[in-house]
Amino acid sequence: MTTTVATVATAVAPVAPDEAEELWRAVVERRPLDDRSFFYGVTSTRIVCRPGCPSRRPARANVRFFDTVDAARTAGYRPCKRCRPDEPAGQGVRACLERACHRLATEEEEPSLAALAAEAGLSPAHFQRVFKAGVGVSPKGYARAARATRLKAALNRGERVTDAIYEAGFGGPAPAHAVAREHLGMPPSAWRAGGAGQVIRHAQADSDLGRVLVAATARGLCDIAFGDDDEALRAGLRARFPKATLEPADDSFAEAVAAVLALIEQPARGLDLPLDVQGTLFQRRVWDALRAIPAGETVSYAEVAARIGRPNATRAVAGACAANRLAVAVPCHRVVAADGGLSGYRWGPDRKRALLDREAEGRDAENMDSAPAGEGVHRGSLHPSAKVG
The missing domain is CATH 1.10.10.10 (Winged helix-like DNA-binding domain superfamily/Winged helix DNA-binding domain)
Incomplete structure (x- = not known):
């Protein structure tokens, strides 16, 4: 028992109280820090996680901070199977973005930013920044473009304009016309008619x-x-x-x-x-x-x-x-x-x-x-x- 405690003590990097408070806030908000790479271990489960892990938030008294996953392993912690801190960080981010894009492109009712962020284990503001950096547009912009693609496909199949609008996931004609002008260059009726009315x-x-x-x-x-x-x-x-x-x-x-x-x-x-x-x-x-x-x-x-x-x-x-x-x-x-x-x-x-x-x-x-x-x-x-x- 004494040997184990000594091993843990040497594996945990000393953290000043002010810095520990900053790291804990990052864990609570499920966001990485731009200027500080760290991981946290939970003493009650002996699991080490990334700060953005979507798992249940641990009690503050049970959290220890580490500079590397190897240091946490030396202290007797095993990598979390949800956030996978032992894998390159980009893989986890890409997986989160792919799931979010799939939901935005396929679900009839557009998922909220809060719901997407919660699934990714991030705050809404941080998820918005990560999504835009990785995909190039905001989640709202991606959803609009996905609906425009569905609208175009339905119109090309010869669906009635009204049916195509609701099939694409729009709540009514007004938002559909706004998106169609942005992405199709013309109203839905004109697109369905092969550009009729356009000069x-x-x-x-x-x-x-x-x-x-x-x-x-x-x-x-x-x-x-x-x-x-x-x-x-x-x-x-x-x-x-x-x-x-x-x-x-x-x-x-x-x-x-x-x-x-x-x-x-x-x-x-x-x-x-x-x-x-x-x-x-x-x-x-x-x-x-x-x-x-x-x-x-x-x-x-x-x-x-x-x-x-x-x-x-x-x-x-x-x-x-x-x-x-x-x-x-x-x-x-x-x-x-x-x-x-x-x-x-x-x-x-x-x-x-x-x-x-x-x-x-x-x-x-x-x-x-x-x-x-x-x-x-x-x-x-x-x-x-x-x-x-």
Whole structure:
């Protein structure tokens, strides 16, 4: 007995009263500390836990603090099977986020933030921060996007608009219309009708990568596509919006076309025009990650997956890149295979290689930063190389 007490005494790191109080508050609130890694053991059960463990809160008198799990083991404690302090911390976080995402995406009644946080063993405020850091949006935003995806699927199956709204989990038409405009770019009835009632302006122009189609809804650019045949480009747009009104653009659209052509010539300049991005939550997260890749750099599909917190979703990332409809503006051409190979590109590998070569040259150019900000964009008229048809 005496030997055991001595072993415990040497394993427990001395903790000042003020620090012990701070650690105990972290245990009570089930949150890790940003500047202090620690674990706590419960003398009545001889179990060691992380501060965020969802298990029942122990009595303060029964808690001992440790700097490492090994120190707790030396003192005779075994790792908790719920929070698994002996495993890398990220694994537990990912599991919590995956469970929360599954509930938000599948449950008919949206679970509350408090319920999700309690299941994860965290305070609501801390869970909100962890979720947004790991998923990229708040739990509320994720739930909205999940309902939008269900709404889109129901409408595509031909369900009546009212039935689709309630099947997707909305409480009524008003919130459904707000989410549909954000994620589908149009009201549910218009989406079900193939874009009926929507007006999409479009124009074709010459670029040094072939003909390019530029199309826009009232919300912003919805399509930038390369091709060799104007009729095929228009047919592709019509296939996306079979019942929308496609209007050839007038001169007021010339500035947008010129900006797109300037972007193709100098991708590093960016595009200061609104985009009407229509896709699932996952696709939008991938596309946001693509827009954060600087011109002149490339990343692999696996790297993109890691950046959005989904390291096992490499194939899904490739699918999102393939679904991109805004060439160069959403630079999916900057994503390559793990071995550096070009991999696929909706508008052809030759164009992908040309864009990457152009960006590499621009990155290496010594006078790149000295170019006038407005050079290449001719407001009120088409780019000199443009020929709208």
